[in-house]
Amino acid sequence: MLTIDAATVRRLYPMARAIEDMRSAFTLFSSGRVRQPQRTITPGDAEGEVLATMPAHVPLGAGNGPGAFGLKVIAVQPGNIAKGLDPHVGVVLLLDPGTCEPRAMLDATVITEIRTAAASAVATGVLARPDAEVIAVLGTGAQARSHIEAVSLVRPPREIRVWGRTAAHAQALAAEFADRLPVRAVPSVAEAVADADVVCTVTSSAEPVLDAAAVRPGTHINAVGAVFPGRRELTSDLVERARVLTDSRQSALSEAGDLLFPLREGRFGEEHVRGEIGEVLIGRCAGRTTKEEITVFESLGLAVQDVVAAWSVYDRAAAEGLGTRVRLTGTAHEGTGR
Incomplete structure (x- = not known):
């Protein structure tokens, strides 16, 4: 071996x-x-x-x-x-x-670090607007670092904004990319996502960090951090407003807190998960359908x-x-x- x-x-x-x-x-x-x-x-x-x-x-x-x-x-x-x-x-x-x-x-x-970010990059490639150029990353750990690298390969950035609960961590992460990519630390989620085209939520938070009011039409979101039923990064309002696709429909409907909370609240039914990224790739399901819609890739990991x-x-x-x-x-x- x-x-x-x-x-x-x-x-x-x-x-x-x-x-x-x-x-x-x-x-x-x-x-x-x-x-x-x-x-x-x-x-x-x-x-x-x-x-x-x-x-x-x-x-x-x-x-x-x-x-x-x-x-x-x-x-x-x-x-x-x-x-x-x-x-x-x-x-x-x-x-x-x-x-x-x-x-x-x-x-x-x-x-896990590399393939998770790579999966988000594939989802970004089929769901984000072709002209997307501003990326927001919420979180400062290993997944934040790998998502900056991965998403930049499919949507070359004009600017990348990083937010974390600890400002020093966000500043340190931005400094790592100073000679390679246009990354800067910002003090709030609102500033990070204000006019972002792609948002990656890669936090360890149990409570939502991103709300519908902060996200402009046409944004694509890679929701990565909440992989257990009792945790979520996105509010129910945001998930209800978005077109949601995932890696596995079965996994998402049994494990993803981002979906399970609004499902229990009666915001929508299981059909709100429109399909899997693999189904988009093989032409069985549509990805983004309008320039203005918000898309969410709910990533559980397979x-x-x-x-x-x-x-x-x-x-x-x-x-x-x-x-x-x-x-x-x-x-x-x-x-x-x-």
Whole structure:
């Protein structure tokens, strides 16, 4: 088995490649070619501490090869933030398509960071107005950084505004991009989104940070941070006003707090989720239908995204001789000392 650490994953997985991989993952999923149950959530002792288990069986080789099993196991540990650690930690396991022996194990933190932003970039490409050039990012963590990079590849920005609850964090993030992209920190959500064309909400907030009154017609929103039923980043008024698409209709209607709160309030029915990004890509569903409508991509994250990304990294690592080989399987007497 090949083990691939976080630094190697980052080195081998440029954002442009990840965007193409997520386009493939969305298409495979919405075409019904992926076998993937709902993710399983196991709570821990601490507030917000959970373990998510996300398996899938995915066709390989641009969807034309044999299928293979993959599994992401990732924990959310909010206490890591105070320690200067990423709150999302875990691994992606890939099994050999023929024997089901472990083929590779990869760091899941970096894969999740990159593929999540790449998925938003694919959604932005099909839902944002073609002339979009002002981007707002609400949040200052790893996803904020990766979304700045990813969305800029599909909608070259004239300006990118970053807001965070801690002003120093927003200023530090803007400084990271000073020599590459026009990023500046702003003191309020209102200033960030005032005339923005694309808004990415990538916060850890349990309460809404973005309201309908702040969003102008024609805006596209990537709603990324609220991936549990009891948390949301968008108000009910905003979601009701918007054209909503997602990565998985089933996941969104069972897990996305942004949708579940207004559904319980009777604001709309399940049909308010108009379709999946993969359905837009294969022509089964319309994306943006007017220049003035507000569009929302409700992102939950899918196992197929992790498995497709992990195979992409594994193929490059194997070709370049990178990673560490570990033998887990063998004959029954091996390792007994006899």
